[in-house]
Amino acid sequence: MADPRRKAGRYAYGPYAGGPDPLAPPFDIRAAMDEIGRDVMEGSSPRQALRELLRRGAADRRGLDDLTRQVWQRRRDLQRDNRLDGTLEQVRELLQRAMDAEREALRNEDSDDARFREMQLDALPNDTGGAVRELGEYDWRSSDAREAYAEIRDLLGREMLDQRFEGMKQAMQNATPRDVERVREMLDDLNNLLAQHAKGQDTQQQFSEFMARHGEFFPENPANTEELVDLLAARSAAAQRMLNSMSAQQRAELAQLAQEAFGDPRLAQALSQLDAQLQGLRPGEDWQGSGRFRGNNPMGMGEATRAMEELGQLDALAEQLAQSYPGARLEDIDLEAVGDLLGEEARVDARTLAELERELQRQGLFERAADGTLALSPKALRRLGESALRDVVDRIGARRGERETRRSGAAGEATGATRPWAFGDTEAWSVPRTLLNAQLRRAAGDRRKLDVSDVEVVETEQRTRAAVALLVDTSWSMVAEGRWVPMKRTALALHQLISTRFRGDDLALITFGRHAQTVELGELVGLEGAYAQGTNLHHALLLAERHLRRHPDAMPVVLVVTDGEPTAHLEPDGEAYFDYPPSPHTLRATVHEVDRLAAMKVAFTFFVLGEDPRLAAFMDEVARRCGGRVVAPTLDGLGAEVVADYLRTRR
Known part of the structure; x- marks a missing residue:
C-alpha cells in the first residue's frame, strides 16, 4: 500500500501492515478443493464431500456444525435459566x-x-x-x-x-x-x-x-x-x-x-x-x-411468549443449518435471523459459507453426471492433480535437492541454441535474442520497434514418447490398511505430470481387484472401496498390453502398485478364477503375461506396499525375469517414488 508520507512527488509502497489483507478473499478455493478431493478419494460422493466441508467450515470460519451447536446452546440457555x-x-x-x-x-x-x-x-x-x-x-x-x-x-x-x-x-x-x-x-x-x-x-x-x-x-x-x-x-x-x-x-x-x-x-x-x-x-x-423451562429467572407472560417465539425461530434456523431437506442450499439460511439470534460473527460465518458454495459452483468445479449425480469436473481434477503433484515434487526435492519446474516440455527438451523463427514453428521465443536483434536493427537506422525478422525461437531436440500403464490394486486390503487415498493421490500426481509436462505421453489407469478395468481419472478418484476378494494382476497386465500395442512407436512403461500376491486370473471364457492361497495356475498365468510384456521391452517397476514376505519374494522373482525394479515405499512416499521412477525411466 502507499506510504502516506510523500517525498519529492513520489510514493513508497510496501506490504499491508494493518492486520489481515482487506482485499484477500474470505476463503481459499484451493484449500477447499483439497479437502473435498480428500473426502471424495476416501469414498464420499462429491455432494457429500461438499456438505462435509461446509459442516466443518473453512480456514478460520466456523462451519454449519459449529453454528448449529451455537443454536442448541442458545436454546438450552433459554430453558435452563428461565421459568414461565x-x-x-x-x-x-x-x-x-x-x-x-x-x-x-x-x-x-x-x-x-x-x-x-x-x-x-x-x-x-x-x-x-x-x-x-x-x-x-x-x-x-x-x-x-x-x-x-x-x-x-x-x-x-x-x-x-x-x-x-x-x-x-x-x-x-x-x-x-x-x-x-x-x-x-x-x-x-x-x-x-x-x-x-x-x-x-x-x-x-x-x-x-x-x-x-x-x-x-x-x-x-x-x-x-x-x-x-x-x-x-x-x-x-x-x-x-x-x-x-x-x-x-x-x-x-x-x-x-x-x-x-x-x-x-x-x-x-x-x-x-x-x-x-x-x-x-x-x-x-x-x-x-x-x-x-427449569431455571430460576421468572418471566412474565409477554417475556415468556417471546422466549417461546425465539425457541421456534431457533428450531427453524437449526433446520436450515442442517441442510437435510431435498434441494437444500446455503442460500436458504436466513442471515438476518442468524445475526439476530446468534450475533454478527455468526452471520458473517454463515454468509462466508454461502459465498464459498456459490464460488465453487461458479468456477465450474462440479458438473452433473449422466445419471444426474454431482461429479468433480475436469477443472476440479486438474486442481487436485496440481496439489498432489506439488506435494510429490516437494518430497522429491527434499530428498534429492531438486525443485519444481513449470515447463510443459510439449515440443521437446531445449538444447540451449536458438534459430530464426519460421512459419509453422511452435517453439517458445528466445526473448533475449529477439530483443537484441531488434536493438541491432534500430541501431542500423530502422525505426521500427519490433519486426518478425527479429524473432528467434529456442531449439529443442526430439523427445522420446512413452506409453505408460499405471496398474493400481483396488482389493479390499488397500482400503483396510489405509492405502486407498495414497494410491489415488499417486495416480493424480502422475496424471497431472504427464498431462502438463509430458503431453506426448499416453497414460492408461488400470484398476485390478477380482477383475481389472481401464478407468478415467475421475472414475478412479471417486471409486469407492468395496469388499471383494481377489488381486487379478493377470487381467490388469492384459489390459496394459492392449494399451501399449496401440502405441508401437512409444517407449512402453508399466508401473504396478499392489499390496498382495496375485490371487485371481482371467480364464479364456472371461470369468475370473479366485483362490487363496494363490493357485499355481494363477501364478503361472500372471508370470506368462509378464514374459509377454518383457518381450516388448517394457520397463517394469513394481511398488510393493506392506511387509508381506511372500509378496516380496514373488515380486523379486518377477522383477528378475523381466529386468524390472521392485520398490518398497512408505505410504507417504508412494507418490514421490512412482513419479521419480517415471522420470528416471524416461531419462
Whole structure:
C-alpha cells in the first residue's frame, strides 16, 4: 500500500501492515478443493464431500456444525435459566400484599363488619386465580390493599397484550379506562377484519382503514392483511406453546386471572376470539408444541411468549443449518435471523459459507453426471492433480535437492541454441535474442520497434514418447490398511505430470481387484472401496498390453502398485478364477503375461506396499525375469517414488 508520507512527488509502497489483507478473499478455493478431493478419494460422493466441508467450515470460519451447536446452546440457555410462571409469581406477591394490608386494617377496626370481612378473606379459594376472582367485588377497607389489587388487574392486562402486540406492556403502563377502551375497540375491529378475510373477501380497503385508526399498535407496519395475519399468528402460536409448557394448575390459574385483566372480562374474550381466528387462518403454525423451562429467572407472560417465539425461530434456523431437506442450499439460511439470534460473527460465518458454495459452483468445479449425480469436473481434477503433484515434487526435492519446474516440455527438451523463427514453428521465443536483434536493427537506422525478422525461437531436440500403464490394486486390503487415498493421490500426481509436462505421453489407469478395468481419472478418484476378494494382476497386465500395442512407436512403461500376491486370473471364457492361497495356475498365468510384456521391452517397476514376505519374494522373482525394479515405499512416499521412477525411466 502507499506510504502516506510523500517525498519529492513520489510514493513508497510496501506490504499491508494493518492486520489481515482487506482485499484477500474470505476463503481459499484451493484449500477447499483439497479437502473435498480428500473426502471424495476416501469414498464420499462429491455432494457429500461438499456438505462435509461446509459442516466443518473453512480456514478460520466456523462451519454449519459449529453454528448449529451455537443454536442448541442458545436454546438450552433459554430453558435452563428461565421459568414461565413469572406473572403468576408477581400476582401472588401482589395478592399477599393486598391481603396483609387489608387484614391489618380490619384488625384495627372493632366492628362486626370487620369480623365478617375477615371471615370472607379466610374463606377465599387456595388457588391464586380463584382468590383474585372472588375479590373482584370486594370493598377494600385499606387503600394500600385496593392499590395492590388494582395493580394485579393492570399487570394481567398488560401481560396479556404484551403476548400478542409489540411494546404494549410499556404503552399500557398506568392505563386509564379510556386507554383500555381503545384497546378493546382495536381488538373488535381486528377480529372483524380477520373474519371478513377468512371468508375470502377483499379486505385491502378495510385493512387500510384499520391501520389508519389503530396503526400505533403495530410498529412493524404490515403492508396488507396477509402480513398482519402472519405477524399475529406467530405470536399467538408462541403464546399457546407457552401455555402448553405450563402445568395444568398453572394454566387453570391463568385462565381465571385472564377474566380480571383491566377489570374487564371482554378483553380476555376478544383475545380468545383472536387466537381462534388466527389458528384457523394459519393452521401450519406450531400450536401444539411446548418446552421445558427449569431455571430460576421468572418471566412474565409477554417475556415468556417471546422466549417461546425465539425457541421456534431457533428450531427453524437449526433446520436450515442442517441442510437435510431435498434441494437444500446455503442460500436458504436466513442471515438476518442468524445475526439476530446468534450475533454478527455468526452471520458473517454463515454468509462466508454461502459465498464459498456459490464460488465453487461458479468456477465450474462440479458438473452433473449422466445419471444426474454431482461429479468433480475436469477443472476440479486438474486442481487436485496440481496439489498432489506439488506435494510429490516437494518430497522429491527434499530428498534429492531438486525443485519444481513449470515447463510443459510439449515440443521437446531445449538444447540451449536458438534459430530464426519460421512459419509453422511452435517453439517458445528466445526473448533475449529477439530483443537484441531488434536493438541491432534500430541501431542500423530502422525505426521500427519490433519486426518478425527479429524473432528467434529456442531449439529443442526430439523427445522420446512413452506409453505408460499405471496398474493400481483396488482389493479390499488397500482400503483396510489405509492405502486407498495414497494410491489415488499417486495416480493424480502422475496424471497431472504427464498431462502438463509430458503431453506426448499416453497414460492408461488400470484398476485390478477380482477383475481389472481401464478407468478415467475421475472414475478412479471417486471409486469407492468395496469388499471383494481377489488381486487379478493377470487381467490388469492384459489390459496394459492392449494399451501399449496401440502405441508401437512409444517407449512402453508399466508401473504396478499392489499390496498382495496375485490371487485371481482371467480364464479364456472371461470369468475370473479366485483362490487363496494363490493357485499355481494363477501364478503361472500372471508370470506368462509378464514374459509377454518383457518381450516388448517394457520397463517394469513394481511398488510393493506392506511387509508381506511372500509378496516380496514373488515380486523379486518377477522383477528378475523381466529386468524390472521392485520398490518398497512408505505410504507417504508412494507418490514421490512412482513419479521419480517415471522420470528416471524416461531419462
